[in-house]
């Protein structure tokens with residue numbers, strides 16, 4: 001969004017400046033976790049912009065922070081076909097599973113050299129795809145069955161961590177960002193407290209709370225749930241070359257203003273994978289969100305392509321799951337569902 005036209009009315013200039021400043025503070029708070037102004041000051045600027053947009057409705061551009069409060073409820077969610085399917089992930093549990101994965105990858109690449117992997121967290125949320133056209137968020141869809149999902153654009157606009165417009169100079173014409181929408185443990189506890197106070201049903205876990213909040217037809221309710229987002233994959237990319245590796249893709253995503261989790265590393269061989277897994281296992285309880293494992297991806301994109309997919313799961317990626325902790329609650333949940 002370039003500067004307003006020369007000689008534009010001063011309320012146009014003011015609205016433009018407010019929009020950029022509020023989006024910058026929003027990015028600092030929800031993407032960088034470094035609040036840049038006190039909430040009261042943010043609210044004052046927000047209200048000034050809302051007043052300007054009420055007086056001049058054409059100012060309410062799609063990337064205005066005022067679009068994040070949600071709008072009238074939708075009758076239903078429309079289906080959205082993913083131009084590039086959102087795949088599934090194979091699972092590994094034991095060290096042997098991980099060693100077998102690394103061996104399969106080396107055999108598939110016909111190499112004796114250690115393979116470089118991008119290792120990252122496996123967030124326990126729900127997968128979505130964000131479509132940005134010329135840097136503007138135009139559509140968001142759930143993963144669904146991998147080929148067809150639900151259009152949740154109105155709800156996703158209320159997620160402060162998801163930029164309504166991409167930053168910087170290297171903006172593609174079309175970009176599908178794949179990532180996970182999740183709820184932090186603290187926000188989950190606060191939500192259930194509000195549910196209890198309002199005599200409403202509590203959510204079983206942060207994943208259900210995130211899914212329930214995203215499946216709300218009334219986006220004003222979604223706007224009151226603090227959802228987060230971490231980018232981890234890509235679908236369609238037009239107007240630019242694909243980065244050469246997964247780690248370079250995530251670096252580029254950070255430049256665009258997309259939230260990328262800092263708990264990631266590039267490691268080599270099965271030993272590197274297992275060391276990453278153990279390191280994360282030690283800090284898992286302290287993380288502000290729930291994870292159910294880590295995800296390993298062959299880092300180089302040419303090697304990913306060479307390996308391809310088995311049915312719908314990529315040969316180049318594997319989820320390494322932690323042993324199930326709450327076996328008891330899982331049994332209870334099943335009984336409740338059956339009963």
Ligand SMILES: CC(C)(C)c1nc(N2CCN(c3ncccn3)CC2)c2cc(C(N)=O)c(N)nc2n1
Pocket residue numbers: 086087088089120121122123124125127143178180232233234295297314317
């Ligand atoms: C791009 C690939 C396919 C390699 C990929 N696919 C993922 N998933 C597929 C299966 N998914 C799924 N979801 C519901 C039902 C079946 N499969 C859920 C997303 C990933 C999920 C996470 C995460 N959770 O944090 C992640 N860091 N990286 C992923 N990377």
